Amino acid sequence: DSGVTQTPKHLITATGQRVTLRCSPRSGDLSVYWYQQSLDQGLQFLIQYYNGEERAKGNILERFSAQQFPDLHSELNLSSLELGDSALYFCASSPIAGVDTQYFGPGTRLTVL
Amino acid sequence: AQSVTQLGSHVSVSEGALVLLRCNYSSSVPPYLFWYVQYPNQGLQLLLKYTSAATLVKGINGFEAEFKKSETSFHLTKPSAHMSDAAEYFCAVSERDDKIIFGKGTRLHILP
Numbered sequence: 001d002s003g004v005t006q007t008p009k010h011l012i013t014a015t016g017q018r019v020t021l022r023c024s025p026r027s028g029d030l031s032v033y034w035y036q037q038s039l040d041q042g043l044q045f046l047i048q049y050y051n052g053e054e055r056a057k058g059n060i061l062e063r064f065s066a067q068q069f070p071d072l073h074s075e076l077n078l079s080s081l082e083l084g085d086s087a088l089y090f091c092a093s094s095p096i097a098g099v100d101t102q103y104f105g106p107g108t109r110l111t112v113l
Numbered sequence: 114a115q116s117v118t119q120l121g122s123h124v125s126v127s128e129g130a131l132v133l134l135r136c137n138y139s140s141s142v143p144p145y146l147f148w149y150v151q152y153p154n155q156g157l158q159l160l161l162k163y164t165s166a167a168t169l170v171k172g173i174n175g176f177e178a179e180f181k182k183s184e185t186s187f188h189l190t191k192p193s194a195h196m197s198d199a200a201e202y203f204c205a206v207s208e209r210d211d212k213i214i215f216g217k218g219t220r221l222h223i224l225p
Binding site for chain 2: 033045097098100
């Protein structure tokens with residue numbers, strides 16, 4: 001158990017819908033990272049927040065957005081969903097801002113029908 | 114821009130045999146390098162990391178990796194495979210910023 005929690009574990013929705021994925025980092029960790037893992041794209045970095053501020057952006061679509069709240073939990077919002085958005089979405093946390101040891105959550109499996 | 118290439122999407126070894134998972138990277142600056150393991154239906158777990166200290170890095174579960182700058186490689190090894198090592202392994206690189214790039218992964222199969 002990494003100490004990072006993600007909810008829900010599974011999410012099934014339809015094209016065009018909007019969903020919110022939630023991540024609670026390990027106690028004391030200030031950084032939260034979001035990743036998408038799919039069969040065709042592999043594991044891709046989406047976005048990072050550090051202590052409430054966006055710090056780095058990867059291959060995140062404009063239909064996706066995220067935020068980190070004062071209690072340091074983070075949410076990833078996915079809108080206008082397409083079939084190709086079906087994937088595992090991982091959250092990871094680390095104590096510091098720069099890339100170092102990241103602790104991954106168990107992931108949320110999103111299925112878009 | 115940094116990139117990672119993992120040779121072999123599937124590797125099979127016999128129990129007790131040497132495990133060798135290959136990773137080559139591309140980076141314009143001295144990189145940080147990582148190996149992560151993913152067991153079925155779980156998130157990734159850090160095995161080991163290289164951050165410019167010793168070139169031979171020892172990790173958890175008996176794994177180690179050697180950073181070879183001349184070969185731009187960071188291969189993962191374990192002297193004797195165990196059934197519990199069956200998983201997917203990801204090599205990753207970072208140019209010491211906030212982004213980390215993962216390879217496509219190598220699924221390790223252990224044959225009894």
